[in-house]
Amino acid sequence: MVDSKPTAPSRRSDATRAAILDAARERFAADGYERATIRAVARDAGIDPSMVMRYYGSKEGLFAAAVAVDLKLPDLGPLPxxxxxxxxxxxxxxxxxxxxxxxxxxxxxxxxxxxxxxxxxxxxxxxxxxxxxxxxxxxxxxxxxxxxxxxxxxxxxxxxxxxxxxxxxxxxxxxxxxxxxxxxxxxxxxxx
Amino acid sequence: MVDSKPTAPSRRSDATRAAILDAARERFAADGYERATIRAVARDAGIDPSMVMRYYGSKEGLFAAAVAVDLKLPDLGPLPxxxxxxxxxxxxxxxxxxxxxxxxxxxxxxxxxxxxxxxxxxxxxxxxxxxxxxxxxxxxxxxxxxxxxxxxxxxxxxxxxxxxxxxxxxxxxxxxxxxxxxxxxxxxxxxx
DNA sequence: CGCGTTCGCCAACGGTTGTTGACCAACGGT
DNA sequence: ACCGTTGGTCAACAACCGTTGGCGAACGCG
Incomplete structure (x- = not known):
């Protein structure tokens, strides 16, 4: 049991990918979709804008990847x-x-x-x-x-x-x- | 009592000004600030984008003029x-x-x-x-x-x-x- | 040690945007 | 009838955007 999940390619660029997602979340939260530019996200992540395109295809793809929400809502069954x-x-x-x-x-x-x-x-x-x-x-x-x-x-x-x-x-x-x-x-x- | 308000210059371009504001409200409501372009507003109003600039100074000025909200909230005093x-x-x-x-x-x-x-x-x-x-x-x-x-x-x-x-x-x-x-x-x- | 693969940067493209200034036409008071 | 003022168009600017392709360098497996 080395990997907890079945899909773990463990690429060398995982750190960069995560930095991009973090920066994207921050920008989207602060500026909304239009004003959050790929260039600004890349600058925050410390890499080139073209990397964002290579890893996430497009701005819409970046948004889809960055905003994955799990509310982790509790089970209300056992509650009064x-x-x-x-x-x-x-x-x-x-x-x-x-x-x-x-x-x-x-x-x-x-x-x-x-x-x-x-x-x-x-x-x-x-x-x-x-x-x-x-x-x-x-x-x-x-x-x-x-x-x-x-x-x-x-x-x-x-x-x-x-x-x-x-x-x-x-x-x-x-x-x-x-x-x-x-x-x-x-x-x-x-x-x- | 010709004018109801003291300030009534009654310019010849009042119809155009109103058309611009109407179009602006519609665009801002449908698209938000960034995606509502001055060009689109002007197209909806049937005039040139430069007129929007002349009459409202900038995009921000247009927004300020277009979104003047009066909730007309009722007087709650006499109500149970x-x-x-x-x-x-x-x-x-x-x-x-x-x-x-x-x-x-x-x-x-x-x-x-x-x-x-x-x-x-x-x-x-x-x-x-x-x-x-x-x-x-x-x-x-x-x-x-x-x-x-x-x-x-x-x-x-x-x-x-x-x-x-x-x-x-x-x-x-x-x-x-x-x-x-x-x-x-x-x-x-x-x-x- | 080779060598394909991955990672990253650089420069540029086509398009769109807000904004500007020159120019023309219709008005309107005198 | 003149002429300043106003309403409106056109073309262009500089900036910025998402996106693309090419090139060098570092990696890692054989």
């Missing part, structure tokens, strides 16, 4: 029903602040079709299944998950992208205390 | 306290769907510093005073207004920008029914 809101909000805040991938995805998704579609994919593949575990009426699952997404994305937008001072000033505990009941109601309340 | 949430959400939905200025501002604000600052201005000048009318503790007004903004902006983001299918499928009544209690609580609930 009245704690799912608090658990989800806490988890979202932690994931959002531990790296800048989500900020990059949100910034790009707001003015780029491919970015918006990728964000839809994250919603469908990662948030919907979790909502499925706790929603009462199966038919309402997409709507309830979407409502949850509006609250979480809205907080992320105001706090990490637009940087509204009052939203930035809130502590994590305060945010959880305010948003948890909202998410809790969106997911589990019997009535609209 | 338990109806402010529903009234605000209903009003927000109406304003957001009646023209594309807010979508343009949101799209641009997500990846442009000037856009984000302008959105902060709208928040401070228009939402904060309204929150002042209904918040219990004066010290909590900015935080409560910001929480309201996160929910409204999050819904706008998911519905009008990212176009999450479940968020688009919701009717206005359903949105009001779901969001009104949230906004109501953010603004008027005594306790976090």
């Amino acid at each position: 029903r009245e704690e799912v809101g608090s658990a989800l909000v806490t988890h979202f805040l932690a994931v959002w602040e531990e790296n800048e991938v989500l900020t990059a995805l949100l910034r790009v998704g707001a003015s780029n079709q491919a970015g918006a579609e990728r964000m839809q994919g994250v919603f469908q593949d990662q948030l919907l299944p979790v909502a499925q575990q706790v929603c009462p009426d199966p038919e309402q699952i997409p709507a309830r998950a979407a409502l949850t997404a509006t609250q979480m994305l809205g907080m992320a937008l105001a706090r990490y992208v637009l940087r509204f001072p009052p939203a930035v000033a809130l502590s994590r505990q305060e945010i959880v205390a305010w948003l948890a009941p909202t998410v809790q109601r969106y997911l589990t309340a019997p009535n609209p | 306290r338990e109806e402010v949430g529903s009234a605000l959400v209903t009003h927000f939905l109406a304003v957001w769907e009646e023209n594309e200025v807010l979508t343009a501002l949101l799209r641009v604000g997500a990846s442009n510093q000037a856009g984000a600052e302008r959105m902060q201005g709208v928040f401070q000048d228009q939402l904060l005073p309204v929150a002042q009318q209904v918040c219990p503790d004066p010290e909590q007004i900015p935080a409560r207004a910001a929480l309201t903004a996160t929910q409204m902006l999050g819904m706008a983001l998911a519905r009008y920008v990212l176009r999450f299918p479940p968020a688009v499928a919701l009717s206005r009544q359903e949105i009001v029914a779901w969001l009104a209690p949230t906004v109501q609580r953010y603004l008027t609930a005594p306790n976090p």
Whole structure:
């Protein structure tokens, strides 16, 4: 068991590839898709712009490779029903602040079709299944998950992208205390 | 009383100026700041790109002139306290769907510093005073207004920008029914 | 030690962008 | 009827973008 994963070519340029992805994430998160130039990414990574093209094919390919989001949402099954809101909000805040991938995805998704579609994919593949575990009426699952997404994305937008001072000033505990009941109601309340 | 406002130069080019602003709003709303080119705006307005420069100085000046937002928020004074949430959400939905200025501002604000600052201005000048009318503790007004903004902006983001299918499928009544209690609580609930 | 493969840089291409200045035509007060 | 002012077009500039191909150098397997 030398390799943990079956695909491990272990090329000599892995360090460069990783540096490119790191720089790309940072640029996309700070500038959005259009203003994040390949030249700037290459400069941050300390290499030539043509290397980015060789390793990732195009700017769109670079974006696709750089913004691979895994929300690592917890299993809500063993949790008491009245704690799912608090658990989800806490988890979202932690994931959002531990790296800048989500900020990059949100910034790009707001003015780029491919970015918006990728964000839809994250919603469908990662948030919907979790909502499925706790929603009462199966038919309402997409709507309830979407409502949850509006609250979480809205907080992320105001706090990490637009940087509204009052939203930035809130502590994590305060945010959880305010948003948890909202998410809790969106997911589990019997009535609209 | 020929002129309703004191400043009414009534230039011969007013029609062109208005056409430029209309086209600019549409382009900014559809494409964001960078991809909305002056050339495309001029083409939509049926004139030469250099006219845009002469009338609005620069692309940034065009954006500043095109995205002048007036939320026309209602006076919440005479309203029963338990109806402010529903009234605000209903009003927000109406304003957001009646023209594309807010979508343009949101799209641009997500990846442009000037856009984000302008959105902060709208928040401070228009939402904060309204929150002042209904918040219990004066010290909590900015935080409560910001929480309201996160929910409204999050819904706008998911519905009008990212176009999450479940968020688009919701009717206005359903949105009001779901969001009104949230906004109501953010603004008027005594306790976090 | 050879030699194919990988890594990286350099220079350039075609295209697009914001922006500018010269030039023409229609207006409108005197 | 004149002529300054305004509305509008055209062509071009400099800068920047994504992208490409060629060339040298370092690697690593035989």
